[in-house]
Amino acid sequence: MNMLTEAGVEQQLADQGNTPAIKMRGKGVTVHYGDKQALFGVDLDVPEKQVTALIGPSGCGKSTFLRCLNRMNDTIPICRVGGDITLDGEDIYDPKIDVVELRARVGMVFQKPNPFPKSIYENIAYGPRIHGLTKNKAELDAVVESSLRKAALWDEVKDRLQEPGTGLSGGQQQRLCIARAIAVSPEVILMDEPCSALDPIATAKVEELIDELRQNYTIVIVTHSMQQAARVSQRTAMFHLGYLVEEGATDKMFTNPDDKRTQDYITGRFG
Amino acid sequence: MVSYLVLLLLVLGVAAYFVGRSRAVASVGGEVSRLHSLPGQHGLFLAMIAAGPALLAVLIWRIATPGIEDSIVQSRFAAELAEFGVPQLQAFLRDARAIAFGGIVSFPDETKEAAAVVFRSLHQTSIWLITAVALILAAGGSFFGYSRIAPAYRARHVVERVVKWFLILCSMIAILTTIGIVLSLIFESILFFSEIPIFNFLFGLHWSPQSAFTGAGGDAGDVNTEIFGAVPLLAGTLLITFIAMLIAAPVGLMAAIYLSDYATQRVRAVAKPVLEILAGIPTVVYGFFAALTVAPFFRGVGESIGLDVASESALAAGVVMGIMIIPFVSSLSDDVINAVPQSLRDGSAGLGATRSETIRRVVLPAALPGIVSALLLAVSRAVGETMIVVMAAGLAANLTFNPLEAVTTVTVQIVTLLVGDQEFDSAKTRAAFALGLLLFVITLALNVIALRVVQKYREQYD
Numbered sequence A: 001m002n003m004l005t006e007a008g009v010e011q012q013l014a015d016q017g018n019t020p021a022i023k024m025r026g027k028g029v030t031v032h033y034g035d036k037q038a039l040f041g042v043d044l045d046v047p048e049k050q051v052t053a054l055i056g057p058s059g060c061g062k063s064t065f066l067r068c069l070n071r072m073n074d075t076i077p078i079c080r081v082g083g084d085i086t087l088d089g090e091d092i093y094d095p096k097i098d099v100v101e102l103r104a105r106v107g108m109v110f111q112k113p114n115p116f117p118k119s120i121y122e123n124i125a126y127g128p129r130i131h132g133l134t135k136n137k138a139e140l141d142a143v144v145e146s147s148l149r150k151a152a153l154w155d156e157v158k159d160r161l162q163e164p165g166t167g168l169s170g171g172q173q174q175r176l177c178i179a180r181a182i183a184v185s186p187e188v189i190l191m192d193e194p195c196s197a198l199d200p201i202a203t204a205k206v207e208e209l210i211d212e213l214r215q216n217y218t219i220v221i222v223t224h225s226m227q228q229a230a231r232v233s234q235r236t237a238m239f240h241l242g243y244l245v246e247e248g249a250t251d252k253m254f255t256n257p258d259d260k261r262t263q264d265y266i267t268g269r270f271g
Numbered sequence B: 001m002v003s004y005l006v007l008l009l010l011v012l013g014v015a016a017y018f019v020g021r022s023r024a025v026a027s028v029g030g031e032v033s034r035l036h037s038l039p040g041q042h043g044l045f046l047a048m049i050a051a052g053p054a055l056l057a058v059l060i061w062r063i064a065t066p067g068i069e070d071s072i073v074q075s076r077f078a079a080e081l082a083e084f085g086v087p088q089l090q091a092f093l094r095d096a097r098a099i100a101f102g103g104i105v106s107f108p109d110e111t112k113e114a115a116a117v118v119f120r121s122l123h124q125t126s127i128w129l130i131t132a133v134a135l136i137l138a139a140g141g142s143f144f145g146y147s148r149i150a151p152a153y154r155a156r157h158v159v160e161r162v163v164k165w166f167l168i169l170c171s172m173i174a175i176l177t178t179i180g181i182v183l184s185l186i187f188e189s190i191l192f193f194s195e196i197p198i199f200n201f202l203f204g205l206h207w208s209p210q211s212a213f214t215g216a217g218g219d220a221g222d223v224n225t226e227i228f229g230a231v232p233l234l235a236g237t238l239l240i241t242f243i244a245m246l247i248a249a250p251v252g253l254m255a256a257i258y259l260s261d262y263a264t265q266r267v268r269a270v271a272k273p274v275l276e277i278l279a280g281i282p283t284v285v286y287g288f289f290a291a292l293t294v295a296p297f298f299r300g301v302g303e304s305i306g307l308d309v310a311s312e313s314a315l316a317a318g319v320v321m322g323i324m325i326i327p328f329v330s331s332l333s334d335d336v337i338n339a340v341p342q343s344l345r346d347g348s349a350g351l352g353a354t355r356s357e358t359i360r361r362v363v364l365p366a367a368l369p370g371i372v373s374a375l376l377l378a379v380s381r382a383v384g385e386t387m388i389v390v391m392a393a394g395l396a397a398n399l400t401f402n403p404l405e406a407v408t409t410v411t412v413q414i415v416t417l418l419v420g421d422q423e424f425d426s427a428k429t430r431a432a433f434a435l436g437l438l439l440f441v442i443t444l445a446l447n448v449i450a451l452r453v454v455q456k457y458r459e460q461y462d
């Protein structure tokens, strides 16, 4: 028993049902912006139906890694990605992969709420429409309602669906963006500092929401708030200067990290 | 003589600047920080107060003296000039001045010679006067200013106030010019409408002012009010503008979309300036391009498919004008499309939209108000364009919507009414002012609407 390798332990835990399946896996991920390297061989697994938090000081490459997971980096001309990233075992940088379809499966919520200058209804209906997910108006209505309900926004906006989404408060706008991402039924939702533009009450609501979404979705969240990472995530990955310092169960990371840098960062000594 | 005076005052101003500066520094024994205002401001203050009032006096003298001289001469020669009408009186004064100060004299005679002598002596006296006044002002200003310079003196406030008034003056010049032009348009138009009923002008279907005078000899001057109908001109203007926008709006917009969302940095760096060069080509060049290349081409094509195309056609003028305003549309829309935040594009891409879906469904709707106002500005540009239509669209005031025929526009008619030898007080030339006013009102309305739309657009992202 004592002789078991690390992999063996993991396998055993998986058999017992403690370790969920791996949804996304990064192997030796490197990213260059022009001549400047931003990520150096990052290996990180994202377990299914859990919340994985990415933490680390500013400029360490959290957003860069997150954007690799649904190939949002493709929109930056100078950005080159190396290494392997898989979704359900499939290489997402394979030329055969359709980016459009990938992004429907791996949705994204941004740091600053960015509702389209359209009505609340149209904001949610946008994704289903472009992917042809619904056959008629009734189905679309149903998708809009269920997405807004899942994002805990329905009660606040059900009487004003035709009003512009930009007229909502910041916290409502961010939940609208989450609802917009949910509406295309993604498997993974990426969130880049989703609460950094929100006040504490709105933040609490979004955190509560993230906790609920975990039932159905795999979530990766970038955050600068240690409390937030501790509250909402099950796994935490610590980045520093483009390297993955360490990753593991959130409880362990926050109580007994292996790496001194993680310790220092969590206790607020740098970053 | 007077120019030497001005030169002297300017030199005095420069000198005063340096004197003021060094006196200010000296007054605190070199410790500049004890001065309320910077040494340079003291210098400026002294320069202004030394040379400013004197220069102002010279300016006023320059504007006012001719009128004063004229009225003095008139009163001296009142007896001789008693019979004269206004034009004769003006001719008399003009000739007398020409004799006195050099110039072309049309009919010299003795009275004019006498008047010239008076002019010359008056002028001499006034020069002595202004020189004396200017020197006194300059000396007084210099001494006053010099005595005021002290560590606590607030030279900065004086300088600021003078600068403010100077700027106000500059903006007044622009505003007053505009008002003056508009007023002259309005006055001439009122005169025109007192002869031709405004109803006939705005709704008449017939335009041929060259045949305005029905009678001959004693009857000449009777005006046929039925031939000043502006409708054919408006129709021609509309037709050509419509054709131009049909070309410029889609092409310009697509070019803008390509430049802002598809082109790489390198392509953009080349393509945008090139497109803007297109806007710098003089319109005459477009005009002969239209008249010599495009119009014959259309006629040839028309003949080969059995259509009768006039050698000067609305189509040729409209197409070339469309090409001319493409850069106008594309560069304005490029600006508004670029103003749509990148975060909206990211949001759309993050939901799995393709680039063209993102543009069609998110970027363009968001930029729509700005694009509409760009198009309206382009329309007002097309409506006011003259050279291309003069050269390629013809002069015949046909009331037609057939783009293959020759038409004429408001601007073309203004040109034809005013070129050549004209009396500027006939209904025919005044018609040009009425047309100008009409054009002004149309483009003003378009611009106001465009500005309104843009304002509404601004509120969206702030």
Ligand SMILES: Nc1ncnc2c1ncn2[C@@H]1O[C@H](COP(=O)(O)OP(=O)(O)OP(=O)(O)O)[C@@H](O)[C@H]1O
Pocket (backbone or CB within 6 Å): A033, A038, A056, A057, A058, A059, A060, A061, A062, A063, A064, A065, A076
């Ligand atoms: N579009 C880009 N072009 C060039 N360099 C970039 C770009 N985006 C990020 N970088 C660089 O990559 C590095 C990692 O940036 P990234 O945005 O991933 O950091 P981050 O961890 O998300 O920081 P923060 O917490 O401040 O958001 C930084 O050094 C940054 O300068």
Ligand SMILES: [Mg+2]
Pocket (backbone or CB within 6 Å): A062, A063, A064, A192, A222
């Ligand atoms: Mg970031």
